[in-house]
Amino acid sequence: MYTELIKIVEGGLEKDIKKVSSFARLLAEKLAIDGEEKMSKVILNLLDKKKSLGTVNLDELATTPMDQESRMNIVDLILPEAESEQIVLDKITENKISDFVNSVNHKKALIKAGIKTNNSLLLYGVPGGGKTSIAKLISQKTQLPLVTARLDAIVSSLLGNTSKNIRKIFDYADRKPCILFLDEFDAIAKARDDQYELGELKRVINSLLQNIDAFSENNILIAATNHPELLDKAIWRRFNTVIEIGKPSEEEISSLINVFLKEFKNDLFEDKKRSEKLVKLMVGKTPADIKSILNNAMTHVIIHNKKELVYEDLLIELFEFENHGSTSNEKLVEYLNINGIAQANIAEKLNVSIRQVRNVLSKEI
Numbered sequence: 001m002y003t004e005l006i007k008i009v010e011g012g013l014e015k016d017i018k019k020v021s022s023f024a025r026l027l028a029e030k031l032a033i034d035g036e037e038k039m040s041k042v043i044l045n046l047l048d049k050k051k052s053l054g055t056v057n058l059d060e061l062a063t064t065p066m067d068q069e070s071r072m073n074i075v076d077l078i079l080p081e082a083e084s085e086q087i088v089l090d091k092i093t094e095n096k097i098s099d100f101v102n103s104v105n106h107k108k109a110l111i112k113a114g115i116k117t118n119n120s121l122l123l124y125g126v127p128g129g130g131k132t133s134i135a136k137l138i139s140q141k142t143q144l145p146l147v148t149a150r151l152d153a154i155v156s157s158l159l160g161n162t163s164k165n166i167r168k169i170f171d172y173a174d175r176k177p178c179i180l181f182l183d184e185f186d187a188i189a190k191a192r193d194d195q196y197e198l199g200e201l202k203r204v205i206n207s208l209l210q211n212i213d214a215f216s217e218n219n220i221l222i223a224a225t226n227h228p229e230l231l232d233k234a235i236w237r238r239f240n241t242v243i244e245i246g247k248p249s250e251e252e253i254s255s256l257i258n259v260f261l262k263e264f265k266n267d268l269f270e271d272k273k274r275s276e277k278l279v280k281l282m283v284g285k286t287p288a289d290i291k292s293i294l295n296n297a298m299t300h301v302i303i304h305n306k307k308e309l310v311y312e313d314l315l316i317e318l319f320e321f322e323n324h325g326s327t328s329n330e331k332l333v334e335y336l337n338i339n340g341i342a343q344a345n346i347a348e349k350l351n352v353s354i355r356q357v358r359n360v361l362s363k364e365i
Contacts, residue, residue, distance in 0.1 A: 004030065021047055048108075065168040067161065072153040074165050075172060078146040080139045087133045088255045088287065093243055097134060100241045101141045104220060117240055119220040120212070122185075124228040125245030128288030131224035134245070135181045144220065147173050148181045155187060162188070163207035170211040177218055185223040186230040205232050212238045247286055253279045256287055260294045264301075266309035274311045277339065281318055293317045312341055312349050333360040 004027040011019030024043055032040040064073045089097070103110065104119050121138075123131040139146040147169075154165045166188065173180040182188075188204055215221055223239070225231060236242065248256060257279070261268065268275050282290055297317040301309045319335045320327055329350060336346045343361070347354040 065165075065172050067153045067156055067165055069156050069161055070153060072150070074150050074153040075169055076148045076150060078136070078139070078148060080143045080145060081136070086259050087130050087137060088248065088252050088259060089130070089134075090246075090249065090252060093245065096241065096243050097138065101138060103241075104142055107218075118215075118217060118238075120239045121220070121222045121241045121243065122236070122239035123222065123224040123243055123245055125226070126247055126286055127226045128286035129245040129247065130287045131245055132181075132183060133287075135179065135183075135222050135224070138220070138222065139179050142179070142220070145178045146181055147178050148183060151184045151187045160203075162204050166204065166207050166211055170215055173219060174215065179220040179222060180215070182221070182223040185225040185235075186227045189223070189225075189232055189235045190230050205234075209234055209238065247284060248290075250279050250283060253282050253285070253290065256290050257282075257294065260291060261298075261309070264298055264309055265307070268309070268311060268314070271311070274340070278311065278314060278318075281315075281339070289321065293321050296321075312336065312345060315339055315341065316349065329356075330360045330363075333357055337361055 004023045007023040008020050008027065011023065024047055028040040028043040028047070031037075031043070064075050064077060066072060067074050100119075100121055103117060107117075107119070110117055123134060125131065135146060135148075149169050154162060154169070156162050156165060169180070188208055190201060190205070212221065221239075254275070257268070257275075268278065282293075285293070293314065294317075297309055297313045300306075300313060300317070306313075315336055316332065319332055323331075329352065332350065333346055336349070337343070337357075341349075343354055343357045347357045350357075
């Protein structure tokens with residue numbers, strides 16, 4: 001029994017899933033013989049669940065396909081992480097993603113019941129809404145590698161090469177169980193009736209549709225786009241799950257701030273009114289925007305050897321974000337004052353005299 005345990009650990013460290021599976025099955029058989037039937041069944045159930053998706057031999061995915069013209073790799077391979085990136089979603093979206101993952105994990109039961117489904121998911125919505133993070137989350141939950149298509153390398157200037165690159169990607173992803181992730185999907189899935197597009201695009205769409213239809217039922221296809229209105233009508237029918245990713249609500253923004261700042265010393269949660277004010281100021285921002293604002297504020301605290309992140313720090317970063325870095329002290333003084341910062345605190349934060357702050361504010365009046 002100890003031999004099997006050692007071999008399972010070795011297989012895990014070597015990322016050799018076949019080795020892990022083989023010795024785990026031997027361990028389960030020995031446990032059953034020794035009367036540990038409950039534990040034996042747990043191990044066998046886990047193995048059967050993984051078997052429904054097949055085993056992943058990473059050596060077969062190691063050599064990634066390339067574009068003939070540029071010699072660039074046309075996919076990136078990302079292994080599932082032990083812990084997924086923390087993301088905050090509304091309950092409806094969270095439930096839809098959970099149902100999608102469960103349908104993948106219960107593939108055998110669905111087939112047995114005569115229900116034929118394809119493991120395909122289309123995500124659409126605002127840029128920075130978290131579509132890529134969701135693909136990584138599904139990779140983590142299914143423990144399948146994420147094969148991300150590189151649209152910059154797929155679209156070739158050589159006539160016919162784009163269709164060939166699409167075929168290469170699907171052939172590569174069909175080798176072993178994985179998740180094929182087509183980001184910026186509209187770049188290759190535009191409507192064929194677009195009057196400004198040439199016949200080559202129509203051939204690309206036809207190739208894409210054929211490859212989606214022929215894609216292995218054991219694998220997962222995820223596509224993401226910021227421009228759903230550009231997609232060809234036939235594309236929508238190829239996805240059994242479609243989820244719109246919108247901008248976060250006030251409740252979700254509050255959760256995002258808590259998630260991003262939970263390990264960082266700050267004064268935001270001491271004053272309910274200020275934290276609520278900050279949330280309202282961030283309405284309309286995407287999760288990527290909010291993360292960028294918070295990261296910039298935390299960076300500023302660290303490089304200036306400050307003790308903690310305070311409300312004023314985030315207001316300053318939010319103001320700079322909204323003005324694309326083009327700021328003036330006068331406008332910043334007005335912004336901080338409007339949002340409840342005392343004149344003395346403004347002077348200290350901006351390293352100016354309180355007289356200068358008063359002069360700016362008196363002009364405003």
